[in-house]
Amino acid sequence: MTTRLSPKLLGTLLVALALLVAPLTLGGEEYVLRVLTVGATYAIAVYGMNLILGLTGQLSLAHGGFFGIGVYVVGLLTTDYGWTFWPSLLVAVAATAVGGYVAGIVALRTREEYFAIFTMAMGFIIFLVISRWESVTHAHSGVSGVKFPEGFGVLDFSEPVVMYYLVLLFLLGAGYVTYAVRRSGIGRTLVAIRTSEDLARSIGVNVGLNKQLAFAASTTLAGLGGGLFAAVQGFVGPSAASIDLTFEMLMFILVGGLGTVMGPVVGTFVVLFLFEYFQDFEAYRFIVLGPIIVALVIFAPRGIVGYLNAFADARRSRSPGGRADATGPPTGELDPPPTTTPAGSTTETREAL
C-alpha cells in the first residue's frame, strides 16, 4: 500500500502544469502565445475526434467541416449581425450539436465504411457551401472583425493571456469529460462498439443510437473549438472548414494516441511545435504529412500517450502483488488495439502467449 503517485497521474499533472505556466515563460512573445491558444482550440476539436474515432471507432471525415461551422457561426453572428460573443458561441455549439445528431441518423443505419464515405461527402458539402455562398459567408474573402468574448469584471478577454486561459478552461473541460466517459459504462459501450458491433449488440448495446450520440458529441466539440478559434484569430476564411484541417487533426490524434485522455493535448501541441520548428519547410509540410499519417497508422497506431500508457501498465503488472491480488480498483483502461492483432473479438486459435 504505497502512496506512490501513479505514472499516468504524474504525466497528466506535468502536462497540465506546462500548459498553465507556458504564457508566463514566454516573456511577452505574443506570436507564440497566439499559436498556443489556437492550438488549444484545435485540441478541443481533437477531443471530439478522439471520441468518435478513438473510442467509438468510426472515422468521420466531416470533422473539419463542423469545426468550420463553429468558426463561421461565431464569425458571422458577431460581425454581420452584430451579436456578442457568448450567445454566438452558444448558437455555434447548438448548431453543431443538432447538425451532428441529425446527420447521425444516417450513422444509425450504416456500417463503418459507409459512415466514412458519408462523412466525407458531408464535409465536402459543408466546405462547398461555406466557400461558395457569397451572400452569406463572404466566400473566399473571409470574415474579419470577429469579436472577443465580453469580459466579466477584471477579466478582459481581448488580452491574449486571458483569452488563452479561457480556452484552456474549455480544454480542461473536454479532457475531463473524456476521462469521465472512458472510465464509465459509457466508455465501455463505445469501446464495445469499436471492437465488434455484433458482440456489442449481443450484450444489449443499442449500437445505432450510441453511434449517433457519440457523433453528435464529437461535432459539438468541433463546433466549440471552432467558435473559440474565430474569437482568437479575429479573421476567418474557408480554409477553416476544409478537409485539410480534418487531415491535420487526424495527424494530431494519431501522434497523441487514439482513445486516450491526454492524447489530443499531447498530439496537437507536439505536432504544432514540429510544424513551427520546421517552418522553413512549410512547402513540404503537406508532402510529408501524408506518409507520416500512413507510417503512424502502420507502425505506431497507439500514439505517444498510448505507448506510454502501455509501458506504465506493463511495469505495474510486473511489480510484485500487481497482478492477482486486488490491491487497487480495476483499471478500466480501455486502450485501442495495436495493428498487428486481429481487431475483431473472435479468437479461434489458441494463444501461445
Added chain:
Amino acid sequence: MTLFIQQLFEGLALGGVYCLAAIGLTLVFGVLRIPNLAHGALYMLGAYVTYFFLVSVGVPYVAAIGMAAVVLAVIGIALERLVFHPLRNAPHTHHMIAAVGAMFFFQSVAQAIWGADFRRMDSPITGSVTILGTQVSWQRIVIVVTAVLVLGLLTWFIKRSVHGRTIEAIEQDRTGSSLVGISPSKVSMLTFGLAAALVTIAAGLVAPINLLSPTMGDALSLKVFAIIILGGLGSLPGAIVGGFALAITEVMTSTYVSAVAGEVVAFVVIVLVLAIRPTGLFARAVQR
C-alpha cells in the same frame, strides 16, 4: 429538344468516364473490403501523368493515355504493397486513415510538381459531328466508344480469363480461394493495378474537357463513391448502371436546375441510398 439531346450525349460521355473510374473502386472494395479513399487522387495523378506524356514529352494522345495507365498501375500496386498490405489485419478505420494519408501525399506531390493552378490539356481530337440535329464533339464520342470498348474487354477479362476470374473468386470467398491456391496478395495487387489503370484512362479521356488541378480528384471521389454505393459495393454491373445513372442525372440537373445543384446530386444520392436501401441496387451476396 436539341439541348436535351446534346446534354444526353454529354451525360453518356460523362457516364463512360464515371464507369471507368467507378469500376476500379468497386473491384478494390470487393477484394479488400475497404473503400479506397485515395482513389480520387489516383484519378488526378492519372490526368497529370497523361498531361506529362502528351505535353512535356510529346507522345500522341492515345499512347500518352496508355503509358500513363501503365505508370499508374505501378503506383497502384505500390500503394497496395506499402500501405494496404501491412494493414491487412488492422481495424478498417486504420485502412481508411492510411488511404487519406496517401491521398494527401499524392495531392501535395502533384501540387509541388505542377503547381496549384489550373492547367489545360488539349486533345488532338477536335471538331464535332451532327447527330440527330445536334452538334456532338468528337471527343465525347471517343469517350463513349472507348468506355464501351474498355468495359467490354474488362468484362471478358473478369469472366473469361484465368486471372480475371481469380478476382471474382477472392471477392466471393477469400479463405476458400486461398485454399485452392489463389494468392490473395497477387489478386490484391492485380486489382489495384487494374483499378489505377482504368481510372487513368477515364482521366485521360475527360481531361481535355475539364481543367486539371491537384484537387480535381476530390469532387470525383465523392461521385465515384456515390456510384458504387448506388450500384452496390463490389458489384460490377452496379458500377456501370450507377455510373451512367449518376452522370445523366447530374448533367440534366445542372442544365435545368443550376450548376451547384448538379454538384450536390452525388451527395443527395448517397444520403438517399443509405437511408432507403443501404446495400445498393445490385446488392452482392457478400453482404451479411
Added chain:
Amino acid sequence: MTLLEARGLGKHFGGLHAVQDVDLDVHPGHVTAIIGPNGAGKSTLFNLLAGFYRPTSGTVRMDGRDITGMSPHRIVAHGIARTFQTTSLFGDATVLDNVLSGRIVRSRSTVVDAVLHTPRHRREERTNLDKAMEVLEFTGLTEYRNDLAARVPQEAQKRVSIALALATEPQLLLLDEPAAGLTEEETEGFARLIRRIVDRGVTVCLVEHRMSMVMSLADHILVLDHGREIASGTPDAVRTDPQVIEAYLGTHHDDGPDHNADSNSADHNSADHNSADKNTTGRDVAGRGAEKGGNTC
C-alpha cells in the same frame, strides 16, 4: 409455464428456407438442446431467437411478451443472452472489463451521471463491479481478471464469453456450440458449469454436436433437419426416433444421437445411468471412448 415460446418460426433468404415452421418451447429451469446435422438451420434458429435475423414468418414470445422481430439489444434487455460459435469476447480488454461490459444493459446512469460523478453513478459502478466479480467467481475466472482476454487460454476464453453473457442477468442463455474445440475433460467441465448455471436460475438452451454432452445435459431436445423440425422430446425419445436416425445416417455423421448405443454395449448402462441421473453431467464413461472419433462440428 413456458419461458420462451416460438411458433411457426421461419426464415428464408431469397429462395432458400433456412428455417421453416419451427415450434419451440423452452421451460424455465430446463436445459433444451437443439441438434441436427450440419446445415440443419440450428445457428439460423439461434440468430432468429436472439434477434440477429428477423423472422420471415412465425412468432416468438418471451415470458408471455411478444418479442418477434425485436432487435438484438432489446432482446437482451428482455432477458435473453447468447454466445457465438466462435469464441467472442473483447480481445483487447481485460477479462474483468469484458464482464463489466456485460453490465451495460442493466445500468441506468447516463453520461451526465458519469461526468458529474453523481452518487447514482458511484453506486452503480460499485454494484456493477460486485456483480462482475461474482460472475467471475462463478465461472472460475477470478485469477484471470486483470489479464488481457485474448491472452487467456482458449478454454478460459470460452468461459469469459459465458461470463459476459451471464453478466447481463439473463433469464435465458443461448449457448451456440459451447464445447466446440474443447477436449473431453474440458467438455465435462463445461457440462458441469451449465448445470450450475441452471441451478442458479438461468434457463439454458444450447446448440451442440457433442452427443455425450447433449444426452446427459438436456431435459428436452429439438431436432432440426433442412430447416424443419423432425423430432422433439426427451433424449430417450429422440435417440430412438427413426426419422432422427435417418437424418444422421443419411449425412454420414458419426456423432449421431444413437452412436453410443450402436457401438458399445456398455452404453446401454450408461444410457440408463444418464436418464436416471440428470444432475450429474458428462459422466458418459463408456460413450466417451466411443465417440472420441469425429466430433468436431
